[in-house]
Amino acid sequence: MSGLELKKVCKSYGAVEVIKDLSLQIESGEFVVFVGPSGCGKSTLLRMIAGLEDCSGGTVEIGGEDVTDAEPSDRGIAMVFQSYALYPHMSVRDNIGFGLSLAKTPKAEMNARVEEAAKILQLTDYLDRKPKALSGGQRQRVAIGRAIVRNPKVFLFDEPLSNLDAALRAKMRLELTELHANLNVTMVYVTHDQVEAMTMADKIVVLNKGVIEQVGKPMDLYNNPATAFVAGFIGSPQMNLLEGAAARKLGAEIYGIRPEHIDISRESGLWRSTVRQIERLGNDAILYLDVEDVGSLTVTTDGQTDVVIGDMLFATPQPQNEHRFPTIAR
Amino acid sequence: MKQLRPAILGCITLVVFCVIFVVPFFFIALQAVKDRQGSSLLNFSWPSETQLWQNLVDVVQARDYQLLLAYFNSTVITVFSVTGLVIFAAMVGYVLQRRPSKWNKYVNFAVLAGLMIPPAVVPTIWLLQQIGLFKTIHGMILIEIAYNLSFSILLYRAFIATVPRDLDEAARIDGAKPLQLFFRVILPLLKPVTVTNIVVQSIAIFNDFTNPLYYLPGKDNVTVQLTLYNFQSQFSTQYHLLFMNILLVTIPPLIVFIFFNKQIVEGMTAGAVKG
């Protein structure tokens, strides 16, 4: 049971700075999700916590201990990889127990711990199979089992669900959340899927080009994004971000309004627009509007709406949900 | 008609291949079972009297059971040098592929040099004498390792590139030390290319003639290929025994080939084309 602290860590490959002077405090038992666009340094940061990458500067502390120079295996962490990284030549049992056998754990204790982990993950029937003979979801669970059995202080996940299909992903999302509740340990989870971030996290860390844009609870980020970048990244469909004259008219360098926070009417409103495209999702419909002098606007509305392409509509932002930002993302 | 063509082409090719590639083997086998007179004709006539067993006994007994000694020596050399090759070459190929370091360009150069440069024979003999390894089986084993390392390293390096690095990292997190990582995680995964290596190198070393000729002279150190060479003059009038000898020393590679035919062809090509 212990938290994690990064103090001014940085990482560069040659002249390229991938992580810049990053500090972050993670409380014990928290489920923290790193999100950000591809290449922003999420995996790098996670691997620095794991000890798979050296830090170019700064310190990493786990449970109050400085582990900056410690071997990955001495840090009290466990990691689940996107590719699962199961040892193909070992049975599920040996895969899960490999770490214990390296640590010269007595046979009986090892078996007990492997079987307990298998029980938690419903893998008991598959213990003697090779990874080749498992489904994607089962492999995923073996990878998690290998992590559980180490009894780590911190679990690290690097996009563990991105190789699964949509239905299985939703199921595993739930299972992971439950696992977190049961084990009550610190988990750090990397994803670029903002749905995973919103649904699973106690705390989201939004990264952009190697620096933290914002840290906060999922709903805080949704309601009060600190920067236009966060605003654009959290929430789906993306927030409308207006710049230039249109924004200045509304009193901001950048003016943001979420698609679900725009009211439409056929009679009157702030912006006169024509409907360019409609996507019907069932309970919702997404309208793409062309507004004179403003540009394109995305609006979500009721799925049963009778609007058709080419209609003329008035759109009005809800004043209590407007966002104003000084300038665009770095 | 259109479906017939592959079959016809196949049959014609088979006949041509048999004449070109198989007839010499048939010739060897045929001479090996003839008697002295029959084999001295050197032709394809069916032997009037086959004496397989008699020839076999004669060859084995020749020169005080030299062939048995040669079998023993060749087997020892082959087994130990191939074992060394597999482990040492895998270690080099592994670090070479996994870790970019300033040493890599020298190692790569050494690998290429080993593949191309002909060994300097007499200086090697001189060196072996200095360190007391000349005319010894273990000296021969080390020589075979040194000369065949390059090829094995190329095979391993190409294959290790296909083993995902995530596995290394998972093992490190599980607490594997470098040696454990290599011997318990990586080496087992290299089995296909290890089989290729074992097969190709054991055939090459078992069939090696030049190196034992130079570095392993002496009656007690004779290897199977040298028995052929020795018998070539002694048996110049006893072709049936010479060919029986050829037949006998071809059996081990043949067995290896029959068992691992597929791996040889696949592994050779994978390594050769990438390397």
Next chain:
Amino acid sequence: MPTAQIEKKPRKTSGSPYPLWFFLPAGVIYGVLFLVPTFASLYFSLTRWNLFNSTFIGFENFLSFVQEPFLIKGLINTVIFAVSTALLKTIIGLALGILLTSNIRMRGLLRTIAFFPILVSTIGIGITFAVMMHPTRGIINVSLELIGIDGPGWLTDPTLALYSVAFVEVWRGVGLASVIFIAGLVSIPRDYYEAARIDGATKWQQFKRITLPLVQPATATVMILSFVYGLRSFELIWTMTKGGPGFSSDVIASVIYKQYQAGFYGLSTAGNVILFILIAVMVMPLVAYFNRREVDL
């Protein structure tokens, strides 16, 4: 208590998970038994040497190689042997490769048969062919006689001996060459051929425009390997002709052995160095050529 805590702080025990000492066992064996003699040969080739003492004589040994007719002959023969076997192995190997990747029955069996000669030791093959090439009783000439041709003395005619051995070398190595070509050929995506056929390319055009350029890495491998092998060839020549008749089929490798047997260790070592130089001079441009071509693709 607090001090105990500080001491427990984990230390970085070792550096990389890929320690450089993994190079060591191979490096020591290779360095001592291959590199040291190679460098030593540079010195000893400049001496008159009997393993116990060596007298420095400058370039005398090398001069012999360009002055003594039998040594010059060996030099020329080496090049002829290497060039002819490498070219033939490449051309026939490619043809066999194409045949064995085409739509043909019994492909697996045929591939296996072509690979067969690799199994028998070079010595065994040499002896067998030497017997089959016997001028009067050998089955080759006996067969030729049946159809009314008076076969030559394949290994006894000085103008022919080297080529007869080269022929056997091609026979021995062509299976391996075709296996390498097969691997190269099957890695060419079928789409290219289909696209070309839709564009109306003839079989010959397909071969020239698609097969040949795309099989290039395999061609390079076969060419370079056979060429190096050809330059270093010893076993086959030694068992079939011993460099004879006279020294008409001597190559550098057999000269090295003969001089070694005769106790001219300095001269023998100079032969080694010359072979080394020959390989460097002839193979490096080939490697460079293929490397450049590959970038173009």
